Amino acid sequence: MGEATSNCTQSVLEWMATEEYKEKNFARQALVVNPARTCQPFGAMLCALGIDGCLPFVHGSQGCAAYFRSCLTRHVREPVPLVSDSMTEDAAVFGGQANLIEGLKNAYATYKPAIMAIFSSCMAEVIGDDMKSFIGNARNQEAIPADFPIAFANTPSFTGSHITGFDNMLKGFLQSLADPRQGKWTNGRLYVVPGFDLYPANLREYRRLVTSMGIYMTMLPDPTEALDSPHTGEYKMYQPGTPMGELADALNASGFIFMQKYSTVGTRKFVENVQKITSEAVTMPIGIRNTDAFLMTLHEMTGKSIPAELEAERGRAVDAAIDAHQYIHGKRFAMYGDPDLLLGLVGFLLDMGGVPAHIVCSNGNEPFRKEMEALLASSPFGAHGKVYNGKDLWHLRSLLLTDPVDMLIGDSHGKQIAKDADIPMARIGYYLPDRVHLHRQPIVGYQGAINLITMIANIFIDEYDRNCPEERFEILR
Amino acid sequence: MFVTLSKLELKDNCPLEDKGAPKLCMKALPGEGAERSCAFDGARVVLMPVTDAAHLVHGPIACAGNSWDNRGAKSSGPELFRRGLTTDLVEMDIVYGGENKLTQAIIEVANKHKPKAVFVYATCVSALIGDDLEAACQKAQPHVSVPVIPVNAPGFMGDKNIGNRISGEVLFRHVIGTAEPEKTYKPAINFIGEYNIAGDLWGIQPSLDALGIHLQACISGDARFDDLRTAHRAQLNILVCSKSLTNLAKQMERKWGIPYIEGSFYGIHDTSHTLRAIARAFDDPGLMKRAEAHICEQEAKIRQIIEPYQKRLAGKRAVLFTGGVKTWSMVTTLKELGIEVLAGGTQNSTPEDFLRMKALMDPSAEIIEDTSAAGFLTLIEEKRPDLIVAGGKIKYTAHKTRTPFLDINHGRNLPYAGYQGMVTFAQAVSRTVFSPVWELMRQPFPPVGGEQA
Numbered sequence: 001m002g003e004a005t006s007n008c009t010q011s012v013l014e015w016m017a018t019e020e021y022k023e024k025n026f027a028r029q030a031l032v033v034n035p036a037r038t039c040q041p042f043g044a045m046l047c048a049l050g051i052d053g054c055l056p057f058v059h060g061s062q063g064c065a066a067y068f069r070s071c072l073t074r075h076v077r078e079p080v081p082l083v084s085d086s087m088t089e090d091a092a093v094f095g096g097q098a099n100l101i102e103g104l105k106n107a108y109a110t111y112k113p114a115i116m117a118i119f120s121s122c123m124a125e126v127i128g129d130d131m132k133s134f135i136g137n138a139r140n141q142e143a144i145p146a147d148f149p150i151a152f153a154n155t156p157s158f159t160g161s162h163i164t165g166f167d168n169m170l171k172g173f174l175q176s177l178a179d180p181r182q183g184k185w186t187n188g189r190l191y192v193v194p195g196f197d198l199y200p201a202n203l204r205e206y207r208r209l210v211t212s213m214g215i216y217m218t219m220l221p222d223p224t225e226a227l228d229s230p231h232t233g234e235y236k237m238y239q240p241g242t243p244m245g246e247l248a249d250a251l252n253a254s255g256f257i258f259m260q261k262y263s264t265v266g267t268r269k270f271v272e273n274v275q276k277i278t279s280e281a282v283t284m285p286i287g288i289r290n291t292d293a294f295l296m297t298l299h300e301m302t303g304k305s306i307p308a309e310l311e312a313e314r315g316r317a318v319d320a321a322i323d324a325h326q327y328i329h330g331k332r333f334a335m336y337g338d339p340d341l342l343l344g345l346v347g348f349l350l351d352m353g354g355v356p357a358h359i360v361c362s363n364g365n366e367p368f369r370k371e372m373e374a375l376l377a378s379s380p381f382g383a384h385g386k387v388y389n390g391k392d393l394w395h396l397r398s399l400l401l402t403d404p405v406d407m408l409i410g411d412s413h414g415k416q417i418a419k420d421a422d423i424p425m426a427r428i429g430y431y432l433p434d435r436v437h438l439h440r441q442p443i444v445g446y447q448g449a450i451n452l453i454t455m456i457a458n459i460f461i462d463e464y465d466r467n468c469p470e471e472r473f474e475i476l477r
Numbered sequence: 478m479f480v481t482l483s484k485l486e487l488k489d490n491c492p493l494e495d496k497g498a499p500k501l502c503m504k505a506l507p508g509e510g511a512e513r514s515c516a517f518d519g520a521r522v523v524l525m526p527v528t529d530a531a532h533l534v535h536g537p538i539a540c541a542g543n544s545w546d547n548r549g550a551k552s553s554g555p556e557l558f559r560r561g562l563t564t565d566l567v568e569m570d571i572v573y574g575g576e577n578k579l580t581q582a583i584i585e586v587a588n589k590h591k592p593k594a595v596f597v598y599a600t601c602v603s604a605l606i607g608d609d610l611e612a613a614c615q616k617a618q619p620h621v622s623v624p625v626i627p628v629n630a631p632g633f634m635g636d637k638n639i640g641n642r643i644s645g646e647v648l649f650r651h652v653i654g655t656a657e658p659e660k661t662y663k664p665a666i667n668f669i670g671e672y673n674i675a676g677d678l679w680g681i682q683p684s685l686d687a688l689g690i691h692l693q694a695c696i697s698g699d700a701r702f703d704d705l706r707t708a709h710r711a712q713l714n715i716l717v718c719s720k721s722l723t724n725l726a727k728q729m730e731r732k733w734g735i736p737y738i739e740g741s742f743y744g745i746h747d748t749s750h751t752l753r754a755i756a757r758a759f760d761d762p763g764l765m766k767r768a769e770a771h772i773c774e775q776e777a778k779i780r781q782i783i784e785p786y787q788k789r790l791a792g793k794r795a796v797l798f799t800g801g802v803k804t805w806s807m808v809t810t811l812k813e814l815g816i817e818v819l820a821g822g823t824q825n826s827t828p829e830d831f832l833r834m835k836a837l838m839d840p841s842a843e844i845i846e847d848t849s850a851a852g853f854l855t856l857i858e859e860k861r862p863d864l865i866v867a868g869g870k871i872k873y874t875a876h877k878t879r880t881p882f883l884d885i886n887h888g889r890n891l892p893y894a895g896y897q898g899m900v901t902f903a904q905a906v907s908r909t910v911f912s913p914v915w916e917l918m919r920q921p922f923p924p925v926g927g928e929q930a
Binding site: 012021024025028029030031032033034035037038039040041042057058060061062063064065066067068069070071073074077078079081082083084085086087088089091092099100102103104105106107108110111121122123126127156157158159161229231232233234235236237394413416 | 505506507508509510511512513514515516517518533537538539540541542543544545546547556559560561562563564565566567568570571578579580581582585586589590591601602605606632633634635849850851854869870871872873874876877878879888918919
């Protein structure tokens with residue numbers, strides 16, 4: 001090795017920073033480089049972890065399940081229960097029924113769950129396994145008791161992404177385990193659906209905000225404890241989640257509020273159109289304006305008023321925004337993530353005078369593009385923003401190098417391209433294995449707004465301190 | 478189209494009857510858990526550390542989307558291997574086949590990312606829909622100037638170990654011996670199965686330099702493709718870490734007459750032992766003398782440095798659960814720090830590794846039979862160890878039981894190999910065992926004698 005190789009690499013890297021390369025890069029058709037999304041079963045697993053006593057069960061090959069577990073474990077630093085029925089070549093030929101039945105039997109006997117959620121990996125989907133009949137056969141063969149609760153969902157990895165999987169599994173829970181609606185009777189509870197959200201602190205924040213308004217609520221699903229359980233000296237495989245009774249009673253809800261739109265599309269249709277339950281979907285309440293809208297929606301849905309303590313909290317968030325506005329105003333941002341996260345973030349940045357430039361959404365669709373473009377058009381700070389659906393981090397890298405920004409916002413997978421572009425990065429979103437406890441700080445609600453302002457402004461200030469000329473280095477910032 | 482598994486000498490490795498022996502059978506028990514990864518993952522473990530190659534995953538987003546840049550195999554130069562490359566098969570590809578897309582993707586990768594080679598990995602889905610990986614690679618080959626190498630180890634073939642073996646086969650057939658080095662060295666060795674996790678290789682390199690031994694190729698930690706091609710010009714192979722690549726060592730012996738020895742660079746004893754074995758294998762008195770001098774000097778130096786750690790750690794009791802060479806080598810290494818191994822177990826190791834572990838452990842030490850989370854918890858409850866040494870997947874389960882935990886698999890950030898690695902290891906163990914946080918957790922609440930008492 002030696003000189004020749006390293007020189008060659010250097011020139012290639014320089015070429016990769018040019019407009020010419022960017023064009024070639026964007027013309028890419030068959031190849032995805034540094035993907036910014038993961039697959040359906042991952043989202044289904046998150047959903048399943050939010051039901052009390054539920055064991056997530058992958059119907060398919062075993063490697064996927066090992067990946068899901070290790071990724072989530074690294075993000076939340078918690079043990080994650082998950083089993084797979086380990087389909088191998090023979091299952092590919094003869095179908096996965098034998099694996100599913102044996103898997104149910106073993107998992108039921110070994111881990112004693114109160115309920116299981118079965119979702120498919122792509123292998124089972126390619127061969128066309130019929131999970132519903134397999135589960136029926138498992139009951140007939142007494143692999144599991146006849147009345148043992150099981151929800152299932154088809155979650156092929158070759159369509160959609162983790163947000164689709166979350167949605168499919170949630171709908172699967174309602175279809176498999178919720179009792180039919182009893183006419184006009186309601187149980188007086190508002191069902192709060194967080195969507196694909198790997199910040200347990202966000203879920204706690206939703207609960208705090210809703211209950212402080214005096215609203216009876218059920219969070220569905222509620223993986224808060226599974227993602228952030230207290231230390232008691234004892235390992236519990238199952239953490240408290242949405243109680244089975246409240247899942248069963250979901251269709252008698254007085255209403256549903258969805259905290260994300262794009263990770264709950266199918267469930268929302270089912271709740272609204274099929275079950276005729278009052279429901280609202282809000283923009284993820286990131287930033288002050290989005291939180292205001294969320295609280296107003298709660299007020300309109302329930303007639304409950306916003307208490308003084310939340311008003312005071314809002315006042316503190318506004319105060320924080322004013323105190324720190326100069327660090328964010330006019331700064332250019334590139335960002336990537338899930339559609340709901342991006343809508344919330346862009347709204348927040350626009351409120352702060354930040355300039356969203358490149359918005360890359362690997363799993364974004366046309367409705368998302370339209371909504372985002374409308375949001376950008378609503379503010380003079382949005383004039384430079386451009387939405388890139390279906391693109392990956394290597395596309396984003398070209399954008400960062402040819403049309404530079406001041407900060408990248410995204411998950412830890414973006415650290416390479418932020419380094420290549422020599423810009424600071426704010427870690428927001430899913431997969432943050434290289435920093436501790438970010439998931440333990442909310443990014444939603446007024447408290448979340450304060451956290452985001454603090455994080456982003458201080459990163460800029462740190463950068464300035466590290467790089468500024470000696471005569472500019474001082475205590476005052 | 479697939480590598481014939483019988484040729485990989487799986488028969489040599491059929492499971493032992495012993496209690497707690499690693500389950501090497503191809504089929505994991507359905508519903509038992511999700512501890513073990515798949516053949517695809519195993520193949521990537523071996524090949525991904527080839528740093529200047531492109532690693533293209535032919536499958537749906539899941540296989541690459543969940544796993545790119547997820548292993549701490551370090552590079553001293555190229556970063557190309559850390560790029561997540563996939564054909565991202567979607568529904569229409571599943572229906573109509575993804576072969577053409579793959580061919581196109583290979584051409585795109587080769588032209589735009591300038592790799593030294595393109596490794597192309599099959600996945601469950603691409604194999605199931607019948608995409609001919611080799612044909613797609615052959616079709617792309619005339620359009621690109623670097624070797625395009627199919628790696629046919631779809632996940633459903635079985636465990637990680639099978640994937641390891643298949644990738645050994647791939648290296649043997651398509652890479653090693655395909656070029657001649659500009660200069661030949663003697664003595665020159667290869668490492669097989671050293672993945673440079675957290676920079677382990679760089680802890681070993683100083684000893685090789687001191688002995689005047691040339692490292693022809695490290696298979697595959699921090700590897701450059703061109704170095705791998707010339708690996709057949711080494712005179713000795715050192716089988717480090719996972720014995721899943723024994724097939725490669727054996728084949729290199731058969732074809733190029735390169736003998737192999739096994740070795741470990743974890744701990745003082747094993748490092749010295751392996752260096753001696755290398756020197757002895759070359760039957761060169763000068764080399765043996767240099768080795769002895771180096772060993773003598775290093776051992777004295779390192780023992781002195783670790784003495785304070787050893788004094789504090791003596792008498793502590795650990796549970797060990799790992800794979801590969803660490804299965805047995807960590808027993809010795811922990812002993813060197815005065816730590817007693819209460820119980821040991823393995824899942825991904827070979828039966829030979831397992832037997833060596835058993836032989837090294839105190840006869841009273843327990844063999845971990847039930848490797849499920851439930852089994853672990855029972856064991857921890859019974860044994861109350863001061864330390865658990867294992868891989869990342871059970872890290873947080875261990876923490877929940879208030880047991881100090883040290884990650885020694887690929888989740889770690891610290892290199893433990895070689896003499897210097899022993900110092901790092903001693904420091905890491907001490908930091909873990911003596912952290913005041915464990916005490917914080919054991920405090921009763923509300924505090925005894927406090928307000929509410």
